[in-house]
Amino acid sequence: MSDRYARQSILPEVGAEGQARLAAATAVVVGAGGLGCAVLQYLTAAGVGRLLIVDHDCVEESNLHRQPLYRMSDLGRPKVHAARAALLQSNPAVRIDTLEERLSPANAAPLVAADVVIDAADSFAVTYVLSDACRRAHTPLVSASVLGLSGYVGVFCGSAPSYRAVFPEMPRAAGSCAEAGVLGTAVGVVGTLQAHLALALLLKWQPTPLGRLISVDFRTLHLGGFSFTGAREPAGTALAFIAATEVSVADIVIDLRSLAEVPVSPFPSAVRMGVEALEQARMSFPAEPRIVLCCRTGLRAWRAARALQSQGYANVALIAMGE
Numbered sequence: 001m002s003d004r005y006a007r008q009s010i011l012p013e014v015g016a017e018g019q020a021r022l023a024a025a026t027a028v029v030v031g032a033g034g035l036g037c038a039v040l041q042y043l044t045a046a047g048v049g050r051l052l053i054v055d056h057d058c059v060e061e062s063n064l065h066r067q068p069l070y071r072m073s074d075l076g077r078p079k080v081h082a083a084r085a086a087l088l089q090s091n092p093a094v095r096i097d098t099l100e101e102r103l104s105p106a107n108a109a110p111l112v113a114a115d116v117v118i119d120a121a122d123s124f125a126v127t128y129v130l131s132d133a134c135r136r137a138h139t140p141l142v143s144a145s146v147l148g149l150s151g152y153v154g155v156f157c158g159s160a161p162s163y164r165a166v167f168p169e170m171p172r173a174a175g176s177c178a179e180a181g182v183l184g185t186a187v188g189v190v191g192t193l194q195a196h197l198a199l200a201l202l203l204k205w206q207p208t209p210l211g212r213l214i215s216v217d218f219r220t221l222h223l224g225g226f227s228f229t230g231a232r233e234p235a236g237t238a239l240a241f242i243a244a245t246e247v248s249v250a251d252i253v254i255d256l257r258s259l260a261e262v263p264v265s266p267f268p269s270a271v272r273m274g275v276e277a278l279e280q281a282r283m284s285f286p287a288e289p290r291i292v293l294c295c296r297t298g299l300r301a302w303r304a305a306r307a308l309q310s311q312g313y314a315n316v317a318l319i320a321m322g323e
Contacts, residue, residue: 033057053083055099057078059079106246111133112141120191130163131157131162141157142156153197154228155210156210164233165232183218197209247319254292255267256295257294258274293308293318296321
């Protein structure tokens, strides 16, 4: 066995058999930002045989304080390519594939055909899309989020309940790293914990981390968490995200973004309306067509969908357009 893995393979929890399991495994990492950088570095170092990196962003200077895979020379370069080059410098034996695309309902299903999926995108819409796809494929999902000085990581799907079972509702509003700030060390710790839980799954440790959530308050140094193995999947039809390409001419599209956000909607026949106005008004849409609600992150679309459902509109779908 290579000296590279000697310090971990000597552990009875790993051994030659465990190292072989890692070498034969495929892990999909969605997001090559702060969380993803930590995940990718440690999975590569541990000898996970194949990694698929999914990300649509390019490296910006504001990334560098919490994304140590990248250098000033990478500014403007797609993250997937910069990350792959850096990772292969540390372990050329690992196969690293890249997909320079935004994770969406259109491409999620084939991507989750893996041994483990790591959700490092820090996007509610991506998490719900990945959870739905992983649940259908019975693939474990290690999902995490960090904002400010707090974060969490949980292990969903596979033989455990889905993200929807634990969090059936999106929050009404959520901050972003750009708005609320984030400490690089907090992101690094949570991303490293994601990598650790992914390795625990691949090594088939018992008790399994499936169905566990761990929270960290980096200001007070408080660790929390709980088991959600008994959580039940939501009853009824779930609010589903769809891809923009799945919109048909028969759909009623409501673009919840302001004219300042998007002066021209990509959907020519879209009704432009703010979520607050939709929540306060009684709508009079035809009952039969599907109503598609569109916003940037999916949060306003979720709120609008709930408002329409309370008025009896059952056939609704959501689109998170992203930046």
